[in-house]
Amino acid sequence: xxxxxxxxxxxxVQEGDNSIINCAYSNxxxxxxxxxxxxxxxxxxxxxxxxxxxxxxxxxxVTVLLNKTVxxxxxxxxxxxxxxxxxxxxxxxxxxxxxQKLVFGQGTRLTINP
Amino acid sequence: xxxxxxxxxxxxxxTGKKITLECSQTMGHxxxxxxxxxxxxxxxxxxxxxxxxxxxxxxxxxxxxxxxIRTEHFPLTLxxxxxxxxxxxxxxxxxxxxxxxxxxxxxxxxxxxx
Numbered sequence: 001x002x003x004x005x006x007x008x009x010x011x012x013v014q015e016g017d018n019s020i021i022n023c024a025y026s027n028x029x030x031x032x033x034x035x036x037x038x039x040x041x042x043x044x045x046x047x048x049x050x051x052x053x054x055x056x057x058x059x060x061x062v063t064v065l066l067n068k069t070v071x072x073x074x075x076x077x078x079x080x081x082x083x084x085x086x087x088x089x090x091x092x093x094x095x096x097x098x099x100q101k102l103v104f105g106q107g108t109r110l111t112i113n114p
Numbered sequence: 115x116x117x118x119x120x121x122x123x124x125x126x127x128x129t130g131k132k133i134t135l136e137c138s139q140t141m142g143h144x145x146x147x148x149x150x151x152x153x154x155x156x157x158x159x160x161x162x163x164x165x166x167x168x169x170x171x172x173x174x175x176x177x178x179x180x181x182x183i184r185t186e187h188f189p190l191t192l193x194x195x196x197x198x199x200x201x202x203x204x205x206x207x208x209x210x211x212x213x214x215x216x217x218x219x220x221x222x223x224x225x226x227x228x
Contacts, residue, residue, distance in 0.1 A: 034216040043204050043219030044157070089157065091216070102147075102208075102217055103173070104157040 012111045019080050023073040023090030023105045032093035034102070035064060035075045039086045047075070047088075077110075085112045117141045120205050120220035127195055127227055135190045135223045137205030146188040147217065149204040150174060157204065163188055195227040 013019045025033065031052045036044035050057045050064045050073075057064050063076040073090050090105040118139040127133055139146065144165045149157040149172075159172030163182040177199070178192050188207075192199055202224045206217040 036216070036219075041221075043206075043221050044217075045219070046216045049216055087154070101159060101162060101172075103159070104149075106156050109154070 009106070010109045010111065012113055013080055014113050015082060016079055019077045019084070019110060021075045021077075021088050021108045021110065023075075023108075025071050025073060025090065025092045025105065026103070027092060027094050028068075028071065030092035030094055033064070033066060033073050034091045034093075035062075035073075036089045036091060036104075037086045038089065038107075044089060080110075080112050082112050082114070085110060118205060118207055118218050118220040120203075120223050122223060123221060124224050125226070127225070129194075129196055129227055131195050133192050133195055133225070135203055135205075135225070137188045137190070137220060138186050139188075139207040139218070140186065141207060141218065142185065143207035143209055143218075144185065145208045146182065147206045147208075148172070148178075148180060148188070148190050149206065150176065151202045151204055151222075153202065161190065195225075197227045200225060200227050 011019060034049040035047040037047050038044045048059045048062050048064050050066050055066050061078045065074045075088060077084055087107045087109050089107045091102045093102055121136045146163045148161040150160050151157045158174035160174050160176040161172050161180040163169050166182055166185055169180050169182055178190050180190050182188055202222045204222045205220045208217045
């Protein structure tokens with residue numbers, strides 16, 4: 001059947017503030033999670049990843065938190081800059097039956113206000 | 115710069131035409147994928163491949179077909195384009211055994227069928 005697209009949630013923050021983008025994932029067996037950033041007219045770009053045996057991982061200005069109990073993932077961006085404006089997707093790696101595939105969440109559109 | 119290339123970037127074509135979207139990667143990745151994404155919306159997996167002569171249908175039903183005759187090349191074909199095929203098509207690749215740093219995406223082909 002035909003799928004109905006959902007409009008992406010949006011988040012607006014002031015330049016210099018911290019932002020938190022949340023994501024709920026679906027599969028308890030997912031062993032690996034990734035955050036992607038997609039700017040207009042481009043493909044998604046890798047930001048940071050985390051494996052299921054961790055609950056926190058930090059990168060440059062970004063931190064990913066994983067709560068397996070409630071199947072929740074978050075991306076924290078510190079001191080946001082205009083270049084952070086983009087759509088952010090979380091993705092979970094689902095393994096099973098010898099196959100692995102990445103399933104993407106709905107995405108959040110982040111807008112940085114000057 | 116990404117090592118995965120998609121051509122064309124933009125394509126406007128009439129209903130009923132046959133089209134092939136090209137995707138090539140130079141990273142030697144075994145796994146390749148095609149995602150469909152409507153503007154501002156989430157990504158949906160339509161095809162994937164684990165290696166030469168391996169192709170599988172993704173989660174979203176698609177009238178397109180794919181082939182994998184060479185490791186580096188994963189073209190997508192629509193035998194008879196329709197306006198409902200209007201969308202952005204993203205190609206990605208990853209290593210076989212371990213998602214590693216996730217998928218590397220191309221810049222996408224934005225297809226418009228009139």
